[in-house]
Amino acid sequence: MDLEKARLEFVQTWGNLGTAWGIPRSMAQIHAYLMMRPDGVSTEEVMETLMLSRGNVNTNLRELINWRLIDKVSKLGERKDFYKAKHDITEMAQAILDQRKKKEFLPVQSLLIQLKNTDITGGTDEERSHFTQMIKDLDEFVSLLDQLSDLLVKMNSNMVFKRMIKLLS
Amino acid sequence: MDLEKARLEFVQTWGNLGTAWGIPRSMAQIHAYLMMRPDGVSTEEVMETLMLSRGNVNTNLRELINWRLIDKVSKLGERKDFYKAKHDITEMAQAILDQRKKKEFLPVQSLLIQLKNTDITGGTDEERSHFTQMIKDLDEFVSLLDQLSDLLVKMNSNMVFKRMIKLLS
DNA sequence: TTTTATTTTCAATAATTTCTGAAACTTTAG
DNA sequence: CTAAAGTTTCAGAAATTATTGAAAATAAAA
Numbered sequence: 001m002d003l004e005k006a007r008l009e010f011v012q013t014w015g016n017l018g019t020a021w022g023i024p025r026s027m028a029q030i031h032a033y034l035m036m037r038p039d040g041v042s043t044e045e046v047m048e049t050l051m052l053s054r055g056n057v058n059t060n061l062r063e064l065i066n067w068r069l070i071d072k073v074s075k076l077g078e079r080k081d082f083y084k085a086k087h088d089i090t091e092m093a094q095a096i097l098d099q100r101k102k103k104e105f106l107p108v109q110s111l112l113i114q115l116k117n118t119d120i121t122g123g124t125d126e127e128r129s130h131f132t133q134m135i136k137d138l139d140e141f142v143s144l145l146d147q148l149s150d151l152l153v154k155m156n157s158n159m160v161f162k163r164m165i166k167l168l169s
Numbered sequence: 170m171d172l173e174k175a176r177l178e179f180v181q182t183w184g185n186l187g188t189a190w191g192i193p194r195s196m197a198q199i200h201a202y203l204m205m206r207p208d209g210v211s212t213e214e215v216m217e218t219l220m221l222s223r224g225n226v227n228t229n230l231r232e233l234i235n236w237r238l239i240d241k242v243s244k245l246g247e248r249k250d251f252y253k254a255k256h257d258i259t260e261m262a263q264a265i266l267d268q269r270k271k272k273e274f275l276p277v278q279s280l281l282i283q284l285k286n287t288d289i290t291g292g293t294d295e296e297r298s299h300f301t302q303m304i305k306d307l308d309e310f311v312s313l314l315d316q317l318s319d320l321l322v323k324m325n326s327n328m329v330f331k332r333m334i335k336l337l338s
Numbered sequence: 339t340t341t342t343a344t345t346t347t348c349a350a351t352a353a354t355t356t357c358t359g360a361a362a363c364t365t366t367a368g
Numbered sequence: 369c370t371a372a373a374g375t376t377t378c379a380g381a382a383a384t385t386a387t388t389g390a391a392a393a394t395a396a397a398a
Contacts, residue, residue: 001288002289002291003289003290003296003297004291004292006289006300008288008356009284010280010284010304013280015235017273017277020191020269021189021191021273022188022191024356025355025356026356026383035303036300038295052357053358053359054359055359056356056357057377058376058377059357059377060296062376071275077368079374080373080374080375081367081375089306089309089310090310100189104189104190106181107185107186108183108186111182115175115179119170119191120170120172121171122172122173126207127207128172130256131172131205131252134204134256140258141258141259141262141311152317168314188354193386194386195387196386221388222387222388223345223387223389223390224347224387224388224389224390225386225387225388227347228387231346248343248345248395248396249344
């Protein structure tokens with residue numbers, strides 16, 4: 001199969017994965033395309049290859065930079081900007097985890113903590129204790145996920161990771 | 170704070186978490202509400218409490234059953250159906266993982282495997298080898314996540330889990 | 339059976355999110 | 369400075385997704 005066709009197939013699939021997880025399709029597609037290119041790519045080339053508007057590409061490139069998934073690079077003798085993806089999967093995973101933890105887990109975690117420290121009134125004894133228990137369980141579970149994700153990003157060698165998995169299976 | 174108010178605060182936050190991860194707000198809200206109720210709740214009560222239409226509640230209750238996050242239960246002497254959430258967080262996590270793995274990870278994984286077994290033509294040597302390497306890295310990473318999630322769901326006791334975390338931190 | 343309660347379906351509508359494209363802005367070159 | 373190249377912004381359009389509500393279907397009771 002032709003390289004560019006293979007890249008575009010990956011772009012499609014990665015785009016779908018993105019939308020399923022609340023990431024704009026174009027953003028995921030642009031990221032996918034840059035991942036599969038060894039060097040920096042210009043806005044123009046992204047626009048043409050993925051058939052997206054200038055505004056869209058510009059906005060999503062900026063967002064990808066915010067997420068630390070890509071870097072702006074310059075090419076000798078070229079006036080325009082080029083964009084190059086981080087090619088290390090672990091770094092990539094860490095960047096994504098950081099973003100989503102910050103935006104989505106923190107609010108949940110802080111509500112859970114707040115509710116744990118609040119006296120609940122009304123309802124039956126059973127209802128109150130069920131509520132309290134569920135909040136406690138959820139809080140513990142979220143903390144666990146949090147620790148686990150820290151662990152994941154701390155590992156920069158797959159060797160360690162694989163051994164751990166083996167050890168625990 | 171009043172129990173029902175506390176429940177509704179949780180419902181709101183859980184609903185937001187849902188939408189950020191591609192789950193319809195109502196579905197996440199209904200799940201959140203049922204989680205915080207010790208016994209089965211009727212469609213009517215969900216509609217009134219969360220101010221959602223009958224159709225919406227009906228559809229999402231069915232979807233939650235599909236996901237195995239809730240069960241339909243009947244109450245003695247009552248004609249209508251009641252719905253009760255699974256209250257075990259681990260079971261809950263497992264149900265969610267199962268669904269999302271099936272719908273979203275499998276397609277990625279199968280494309281990666283397919284691309285690994287395809288000969289790539291065109292482009293420079295560097296481009297081809299970069300592409301091949303990235304696909305390989307991604308495939309390994311996805312497999313790793315997969316193993317890790319299996320591990321997570323196999324653990325039904327937090328004790329084991331916590332020891333593992335401690336062991337590896 | 340007929341009536342009443344309950345559940346399901348789905349076309350239409352609403353809400354939200356994403357994308358476009360042209361104008362404004364900024365930067366660099368001449 | 370002026371002109372050209374490149375980038376950013378953002379109001380409106382398009383696309384997608386979620387929700388409603390009323391009618392149809394089903395199930396239970398009388």
